[in-house]
Amino acid sequence: MKKYLLSLHVAVVGTLLGLSTAVPADAATGSTTPTRHPVLFVHGYNSSGSYWNTMADRFRADGWPSSHLRQWSYDWRQSNATTAQEVSAQVDRLLAETGASRVDVITHSMGGLSSRHYAKELGGSAKIDAWVSLGGPNHGTDAANSCYDTSCTEMRIGSAFLTALNSGDETPDGVRHATWWSPCDGFINPDSSVALSGAANTRTACLGHSALGTDPVVYGQVRDLVHR
Template identity: 65%
Template sequence: MTPNLLRALPAAALAFAAFIPQAAAAPTAPAAGGPDPIVFVHGWNSSGSTWNTMADRFRSDGWPAGRLDQWSYPTSQSNVTTARQLADEIDRVLAATGATKVDLVTHSMGSLSSRYYLKNLGGDSKVDAWVSLAGPNHGTSAAVLCGGAPCAEMRPGSRFLNELNAGDETPGAPRYATWWSPCDGIISPDSSTVALSGAVNTETGCLRHTAFPVDARVYEEVRAHVR
């Protein structure tokens, strides 16, 4: 083989390679599923707007807007009725997002309907983390100042609360956590009202009842719990 031919081989090989079909690129792995959707459950005489500040913080920290559900419901109805409506709402969120579980973040009376859902309506299989901010889990004396079914249910010793708290207070697989303040002013007597056996129970700084959903430190702790 002549020297000129040897020098020509690399160029010829490169030209030939240009006509060889290239192997298909490996498919890009699908994006990891987003975080669990969060369903926010407000308290008595309130609405989903209670959560505007907290939901904005979650969005800023990477939660997609479509996975932050600031649910509203009529607060004059029994917590049992609300729990059934919450069950429908959670099924709707799961279907819309394709997720298998949600996280529940609740304030005040919202703790009660959500706990009823977990204990009595099969919700423990659809919830990963549950949060109670200033929830009257064992009743509050302030409930004597309002009327109607939900207020009667929030009073210490009510049939609703006795049945809700009978046996295991934190049933199933969800990760339960509560937050309470010695300065709440609405939920009393504070820790013994809010805290649940089997939950991670946290005392906050001196927060008034309506400050929980907007407090930055509480948000950081809630975010760490639901991750």
């Protein structure tokens, strides 16, 4: 009983001071109830899980345990539909390991396409709380006209993959969708490609395509979105 009252006192004081303090779910055993969803990071074209090192470190500094932050790499040349199946496996693994019921998915560039396909076609919308797209070619980019990997051709404006992905509701109910786009992004052309109907769409400062994942202002906005 004393342990419970002490824990409750700490939680109340933390709240008054504006701190994020988890209250033990079972004071007798010391186990805690996670106050944050685990995060799956999905990198983009010609990239890897290491792209997220800076953002993941910032999440850890803000209280997310390493077990709740999943950086992984996939074959970015393959179809985004194939990668979506891998996203599904990663989500299920992360939920099983953390005991959470939903994940937050944070994506950069092309990573938004496979995760959207997962949500729309593979039942992922029931397992995602917040979905974030940083510089995603959600409606295509003319930069993809000069590359020929399967995944890249799917990023072309008017591709069959994007036509199917964007048909109907671009932001299905049950998932909080948010995008960030930069007026100085040299890879996403046109800039308007990123925004989705029904999402919270945010214009950033003049940032390059890769800088979206390391900019501290963007990070703070993303963190505040997923942690609520």
